[in-house]
Amino acid sequence: MSDTMQSTAPAKRLSGATAVLDNDDQTIAPPTPTTATSPRFDLDVAKADKELKNAEAARGRFDDVTQTEAAPGSDYVPPKLSQGRKWALLSILSLAMFIDVLGYSAFFVLTESIARDLHVLYEQSSWVITSYSVTFAAFLLFWGRVSDLYSATIVFVGGFTGLGLLSLIISFLKDKYSFFVIRALAGIAGSALIPSSYRLITRIFEPQELTLAFTVYGLSGAISNMCGTIIAGVLMINHGHGQLAAWRWFFRLLTVIILPASVASYILIPRYPGSESGDVRVAKWRKLDLPGALMMCAGIVLIILGLTLGASYGWKKAGFLAPFLLSWPLFIGFFLWENYLGDQALLPPKTWRIPNFTVLIILALEVYAWWGINFLPLTEYFITVANESAILAATRSLPEGIIALFVTILLGAVPVLVSRPKWTITVGLLLGATGYVLMAQPHTYVGTEYWRWIFPAMIIGSGGNAAIFSAVNVAVMVSSPPEMAGVTGAVLQVALQVGVAVAFGVQAGLLTTNPGGLSNVDNIHASFYFQVGWVVVWLIGFVVLFRPGKAPATDPEAAVPIA
Template sequence: MEKKREESGQSPNPIAKGSNALSDLPPGRKNVLLLCFCLSMFIDAAGVSATFLMTAPIAEDLGVSTANEAWILGTYSMVFAATLLFAGRLADLYPPHRVYTIGFIGLAIFYLIISFMTDQYAFFVLRSVSALLAVWTIPSSINMIVQMYPEPAEQAKKLALFGMAGALANTIALVLAGVFLLASWRWYFRFITIIIAPFSVLAWFMMPRTQAVAEDLPGSEKWKRMDLGGVAILIACLVLFILGFTQASISGWNSALFIAPVVISVVLLPVFIIWEQKMPHGYSLLPHAVWKFPNIFPLILQASAIFMWFACAQLRIATFFQVALGDSAILAAVKLLPMGVTALIVGTLSQAMPWLITKPRFVQPVAAALCFAGSMLFAFSNGGGGSDYWKFMFTGQIIGTAGGMIVFIGMNTSIIQAFPLEYAGIGGSFANIIFQVGGVIGIAVQSGLLGTGNGTIQDWEGSKNSYFFTGAYIMLTGLIFLVWYKPSKAPAVTGPVVAA
């Protein structure tokens, strides 16, 4: 394994020896901790997807203007995406069990406070803080899963379960939000607090003390390795990029509010890459050899398509059902339930048939083709009214979600395992940034394509064209993956991968 890493430009794992507190736990205790990790992943992803249904009632309750409605979702998604690598670095430099529990408990507290907010600006600020706390739980969870299950095949299965929790949140959270909207959006946040509280207590008492990768470094040296300069550049780059695409649907693609932030963010990206290369080895946010990691570019391209596919499917369909067809929020959520059921079935199958994840060369292009088929069914559904729901929407959700789950779990697992152990938290963060950026671009393009119809949600022509776009993009990334991905370059999966 170490020889393989050296040949690929990755640094050898300096701590891959002996055992650790997590891998030595009894199976029952491991299962409880894995459940806690999966729950945190579910809640973090639900923080975005549930907002699709809750945006309108939150805006009405807090007096948010139509022009500012995008910030109800944007304040969370921007902070979440922009601070992922920073949180990953924290989980690699400090004991991940502490990073995780602080984030998880803090999330419960802030969700409860948010549920009582009556001022829109206080809501925006607290949503940003909750996103910052939520993001702490992702890379720390990944770090501990990697340590807890050192055997590569089993590790891949557990990472697949972790990824499945996030994918399930994309649909089940819509149903949860729809149920609580029967009372108030505030009860959704209170319910999440009620769920988190006991599990955070379980995690606190059942989680042994874990060692950070940089356990023996003094505090001043850890701060140097935080790469705060790189963190600042990356946060500015991602915030401006997401801000620009968020404003595009409001102010237009020719507006300064779209062009200026995106142009600056595009300039900052090479600045960040150069900065990282200039940092001494071990002090940079990303490994110096990250762009030489096996198959990293086809993995990134394929990963960029999947949140785009899911976000565009769910947001537009949920909105159309409510605005154009007059469905209630709960009925719209129920009509999207086939996506959740399919996600659960396919995620379970990935445990019984691990080759769906571990043999991506041909599986991923087939999965991309399923997503394409789902997009085409959505495109020609005319919005899914009446019998068209069963002919097109229902079928499209099942076929597309089956492919989407395989793409999501496969890319999440493959990218994490492409990174060396000392960057385990960073690897998970890197994957999630690609997912989030793809989703933001997809939603912005979908909003822009409304203008190809009469500019309203009720006219399906603009939505139809958006599904042509998302379907074509994921099909293209699948074909590129088929040609570019080389199984012979994939990291070896023999021997333990575990931190001491």
């Protein structure tokens, strides 16, 4: 398939001439003169007209449903991409997901080293991760709206380049305050990648290809989840000091990966305009809904800040109570404001009318939390309590990544499992709860107890959770109208990020229930049993509230089955 521009003009009836449709490149040959008295004239015109309409209808199906729509009043005609170029672009977009997850999984191993080198107090060490995640979550909706209104291509390339340059700067920082500030800026740049990727995928691929495309996109997250701790563990083998510290080389490695990929994305990704790039009736900056974006950003920052400070300093301290309580009026005000604005809102009210969207977004709160709640305490237990090396601790967590990778590949090979997700998600939740029940049994997490309880728990639970992640990711995006892909993808990511932040906050309190912290396995058991209860609540809610049906496509009368 060539990358030539395709015409979207409607077929017009020929007069006094015949047209021939070339079946190979679908172009119109020059008209052949004929006479009005030719006995074949009417037949030739009718046949050519029918062929033209069939060809344009086929093209129209591609344009209308694969999200290559031009904006009102725009003359933009989307390019016809070859399969090779489509998958090359998907590999670049998937790399963004890989980098995002890598920034979390690797820090389960690197946090202690960073805290030691930058003189970060133990109660502040969570900010090594949170300084990135709080701004990442806060700006997702804003970048989703920008991607929908302007150009997802520009948002993606700019965010990728910014993340690469900021990672290089971080690798040379010498104090904790500059580290936290630049990490926060990196979170803003990183948050631009995910909603713009969702938007671009819906424009690059045809509707019948979207399920596989989003499954592969999710696969990159599973691979990164598996590789993150291993990469960090390998870097930690060489205990360098100063500017040669392992964590500094991690950020330099990110730069080496990201900057060439950002150049490739600038060259290869078409300059898709926003869905309203030609609409001059309302200034686009007003459609960005800056007041709504500010309220949502502030609300997310405050709630994550409150949970983090509460976990570090106590739940009765002003550091928790003030930001946590202030966040709720902002969230309430945000949704009232969005309802007032209607379709011009940052998060239009019609978003919640997408079939099963609300149920799937609430369920997404559990997904990242499932991995984080066992990754963090177990990795710290292996390193600080069992006195194992970072690479051995990372290897112990490897089964979770391997099974997640296997399950995601399986779902890609059998797409019906994610295109109709009810039973896939239900079984996944049951497996996830089972995994945590097993994790809460051992009296130690190394030796024979690891192989008896933890290894099978990782296989069973992580496999189920990977199925949930793929099914939710595909169901949300395939069921969403194309012009809202950036916003819906952003909402999904906000749910994933806020869910894990809340889970970490709750777990931090449970890990201090009994004296001894991580060295007292009863504390770890308490946090794991909490996760069992959380998963069971999600399971009951999903089974009761999920409604198999059809979701709207680009055309309101069209539908895409999602259950």
